[in-house]
Amino acid sequence: MLITIILQKRVMQLIKLVNLTKKYGSKTAVDHLDLVLTPGAVTGFLGPNGSGKSTTMKMIISLVRPTLGEVVVDGKAYRDFPEPIKRIGTLIDPSALDKNLTAKQHLSIIATAANINPQQVEEMLRVTGLENAQNKKVKSYSLGMKQRLGIATALLGNPDTVILDEPFNGMDVDGIKWLRGLFKQLAKSGKSVLVSSHLMSEIQAVADRVVIIGQGKLLAHMTMDELKRRSLSSFIYVEANNLEKIKRVLLEKQAIVQHRKAGLEVRNLDAKEIGELALENQIVLHELTKVTPSLEDVFTEITDGKADYISKEVNMDETLN
Amino acid sequence: MKHLIKADFKKIMYLPSYRYMILATILLSIVFGIIFLFTIEVTQGKLLTELSVLEVIDITLLGMDAAAIMLIIFAAIFVTKDLTSGAVHTNLAITPIRRKYYLTKLSFIAILSIIISTALIIVFFVFDQFIISINQMGALSFDSGFFAKILGSVLMVLFYSLLSAAGAFYFQSTPGGIAFALSVMFLPALIKMFPDDVSELLLSVFPEKSLHTFININATNSSWVGAITVLLIWIMLTCAISFWRFKKIDY
Numbered sequence: 001m002l003i004t005i006i007l008q009k010r011v012m013q014l015i016k017l018v019n020l021t022k023k024y025g026s027k028t029a030v031d032h033l034d035l036v037l038t039p040g041a042v043t044g045f046l047g048p049n050g051s052g053k054s055t056t057m058k059m060i061i062s063l064v065r066p067t068l069g070e071v072v073v074d075g076k077a078y079r080d081f082p083e084p085i086k087r088i089g090t091l092i093d094p095s096a097l098d099k100n101l102t103a104k105q106h107l108s109i110i111a112t113a114a115n116i117n118p119q120q121v122e123e124m125l126r127v128t129g130l131e132n133a134q135n136k137k138v139k140s141y142s143l144g145m146k147q148r149l150g151i152a153t154a155l156l157g158n159p160d161t162v163i164l165d166e167p168f169n170g171m172d173v174d175g176i177k178w179l180r181g182l183f184k185q186l187a188k189s190g191k192s193v194l195v196s197s198h199l200m201s202e203i204q205a206v207a208d209r210v211v212i213i214g215q216g217k218l219l220a221h222m223t224m225d226e227l228k229r230r231s232l233s234s235f236i237y238v239e240a241n242n243l244e245k246i247k248r249v250l251l252e253k254q255a256i257v258q259h260r261k262a263g264l265e266v267r268n269l270d271a272k273e274i275g276e277l278a279l280e281n282q283i284v285l286h287e288l289t290k291v292t293p294s295l296e297d298v299f300t301e302i303t304d305g306k307a308d309y310i311s312k313e314v315n316m317d318e319t320l321n
Numbered sequence: 322m323k324h325l326i327k328a329d330f331k332k333i334m335y336l337p338s339y340r341y342m343i344l345a346t347i348l349l350s351i352v353f354g355i356i357f358l359f360t361i362e363v364t365q366g367k368l369l370t371e372l373s374v375l376e377v378i379d380i381t382l383l384g385m386d387a388a389a390i391m392l393i394i395f396a397a398i399f400v401t402k403d404l405t406s407g408a409v410h411t412n413l414a415i416t417p418i419r420r421k422y423y424l425t426k427l428s429f430i431a432i433l434s435i436i437i438s439t440a441l442i443i444v445f446f447v448f449d450q451f452i453i454s455i456n457q458m459g460a461l462s463f464d465s466g467f468f469a470k471i472l473g474s475v476l477m478v479l480f481y482s483l484l485s486a487a488g489a490f491y492f493q494s495t496p497g498g499i500a501f502a503l504s505v506m507f508l509p510a511l512i513k514m515f516p517d518d519v520s521e522l523l524l525s526v527f528p529e530k531s532l533h534t535f536i537n538i539n540a541t542n543s544s545w546v547g548a549i550t551v552l553l554i555w556i557m558l559t560c561a562i563s564f565w566r567f568k569k570i571d572y
Binding site: 058061062063064065078079084085088090092093096097098100101102105108109110112113114115153 | 324325327328331332335336337338402408409410411412413414415416417418569571572
């Protein structure tokens with residue numbers, strides 16, 4: 001049914017962030033961010049804690065006023081749309097609602113305020129799996145249920161773009177599976193999805209593109225494949241009967257070689273070239289593996305030195321004593 | 322804006338705390354009005370039967386003060402609950418134009434105040450008619466003095482609840498909104514302790530005197546214009562300052 005609803009609209013909405021900057025006193029939360037969100041794609045929004053993800057999302061929907069720059073949605077500011085909730089649906093904080101209301105009452109109030117067909121309330125409760133809990137007060141909900149209600153709120157106006165801040169938090173396995181499916185359906189129907197998460201594996205599973213920011217600055221904006229290709233983390237792992245000999249051969253061919261475990265980490269040459277070189281030089285290869293980094297590896301590599309809050313390894317025994 | 326106000330009414334229908342508060346406002350006002358009337362012998366040394374018809378109405382309408390205080394509390398809670406519980410994220414996503422959001426909340430408080438105070442006036446009127454008829458105190462004349470009293474009572478409730486809502490927007494807190502409105506309401510009592518010339522000057526800028534102009538049957542047209550001007554300046558200035566603050570806040 002959700003597919004039916006969302007397929008009714010195949011609008012490719014363009015959201016542009018132009019020189020977007022937000023300063024809180026001397027602290028710059030978002031620093032001259034230029035970005036165009038790709039329509040019809042799920043974009044993962046990543047960054048260390050305090051990197052400016054939530055502030056950016058809030059600036060898109062005018063909750064936070066930019067110090068500099070602007071957010072343009074189809075040539076207009078979000079606040080200039082007569083029915084903005086029908087353009088961009090957002091989930092910023094799942095606990096941001098009156099906990100003494102039931103899910104149905106909460107959605108019904110929003111539907112009334114935004115002049116949305118009341119039938120859509122029933123539909124969203126069904127889509128988000130809250131049908132059986134619709135008459136329970138929100139204060140009795142788990143975080144996962146509140147996330148579902150937040151997503152129902154975001155989708156209530158059948159918007160062209162959906163912005164979700166950490167929607168996987170508190171979700172159980174079934175909820176995560178459901179969210180993955182939902183993102184795919186939304187993107188398939190031409191909607192743009194911007195989703196932030198600390199769960200790299202989930203972003204890797206759902207996102208077509210990734211935006212990485214650190215200390216408010218744009219560090220990367222590309223497709224998942226481009227990101228992996230460009231990453232220094234991608235290499236060929238080689239184990240051979242004569243490690244020193246193959247290392248010499250590879251270095252002669254301008255490869256970047258580093259020792260790793262019982263073998264070598266090779267960059268700048270692909271597996272085929274390494275195999276052929278080994279054959280030419282009569283070296284027996286024990287292992288030749290292409291190591292593709294996880295999004296977490298790439299993220300760590302890109303944001304290295306760009307995090308405001310870094311935890312240090314400590315000896316807890318000593319600390320507690 | 323119509324839909325937003327409708328949604329606010331839906332909210333008070335859904336949330337028992339708001340419903341009970343409105344019920345308490347109505348009951349307390351009625352009880353206070355009746356108590357003031359039946360204790361008149363103790364407070365003013367007059368028998369009930371010695372009062373004029375207009376005095377009976379005047380006394381029971383004192384119950385409207387209780388309504389004003391309860392609505393001051395209600396308005397502050399209603400405004401800040403949306404701002405501080407985080408629900409503001411959803412509300413401002415629906416209504417990103419802050420001016421519209423602000424005006425909606427104030428309009429809702431204004432409509433609710435008018436509905437409650439009108440309902441109370443009807444109850445008091447019926448009750449007073451009953452008292453007047455069983456004590457054979459004469460007939461009530463629907464002259465300008467009568468309507469001025471009614472208008473004054475409605476305006477007082479409306480005025481203080483709007484002040485409270487504006488205060489809540491400015492301070493972003495329930496106590497802030499309540500304290501602001503109650504200060505404006507009760508400061509004149511303290512000012513009266515100053516020498517006459519000083520207190521006379523200070524009281525002329527406070528709304529209490531203007532609100533009493535409507536109840537005073539000897540008030541002239543010019544004093545009415547002056548009173549309305551003072552009240553309008555208070556509301557416009559308070560709202561302008563609190564909106565300016567609200568507009569600048571990042572949520």
